Every structure is written in structure tokens, then in C-alpha cells.
Amino acid sequence: MASSDPLHRAGLPRQGPPSALVAPVLGLAAVGALVVIPLVLMAAIPLVLASVLVVGGALAVGLSLWATVEALAAFERWLETDRRFQR
Structure with a gap:
């Protein structure tokens, strides 16, 4: 019967x-992974937060510019239709 162990199938x-x-090296690698992975994840939190703030700031600036243009257009329409400003 053929062995199902991959080492035996490879001839090893x-x-x-x-x-x-x-064994100690593998143990230290496992402990290191338990320490490094959460540290990397915690280091990503400020990056994600900064990205969200940048996108939110860009959105706020865009909406503010759009609102300013709309307000100026409404002001122009008001100046054109108000009889106090007609000659």
C-alpha cells in the first residue's frame, strides 16, 4: 500500500x-508572529484614520466649493431680478 505521507512520497x-x-527557533518564530502581527495591525490604524480624514477633508472642500458657486449663482439671479438694481 502506498504511503499518504508527503515526505515518503518524495523519497524523504x-x-x-x-x-x-x-524547536526553540520555531517556538520563538511563533511568539514573534503573535507579537509582530498585532503591532502591524495597530500601526495600520493611524494610516487608515489619516486616509479617512484626508478623504473627508477633500469631500468637505468639494462640497464647500460647490455650495459657494451655487450661492453666487443665486445671488446673481437675485441681483438681476430685484428692481432696486435695475436702471
């Missing part, structure tokens, strides 16, 4: 658990 003998030198 299975050697059991990692050696005494490799």
Missing part, C-alpha cells in the same frame, strides 16, 4: 519531531 524519510535546535 520521516524523521519525527523537530530537533532540539529547531
Whole structure:
């Protein structure tokens, strides 16, 4: 019967658990990942917040410019129709 172990299928003998030198390194890598991943995620929070503020600021400026143009257009229409400003 053929073995389902990928190491046996590749022609490599299975050697059991990692050696005494490799196990601490793997453990430290796991602990490091548990520390590094949350730190990276926490570092992304200010970047996301800054992006949201920049987009919100650009939207506010755009809406303010649009409202100013509309107000000036309404003021112009009022000046044209008010009889106090007619000659």
C-alpha cells in the first residue's frame, strides 16, 4: 500500500519531531508572529484614520466649493431680478 505521507512520497524519510535546535527557533518564530502581527495591525490604524480624514477633508472642500458657486449663482439671479438694481 502506498504511503499518504508527503515526505515518503518524495523519497524523504520521516524523521519525527523537530530537533532540539529547531524547536526553540520555531517556538520563538511563533511568539514573534503573535507579537509582530498585532503591532502591524495597530500601526495600520493611524494610516487608515489619516486616509479617512484626508478623504473627508477633500469631500468637505468639494462640497464647500460647490455650495459657494451655487450661492453666487443665486445671488446673481437675485441681483438681476430685484428692481432696486435695475436702471
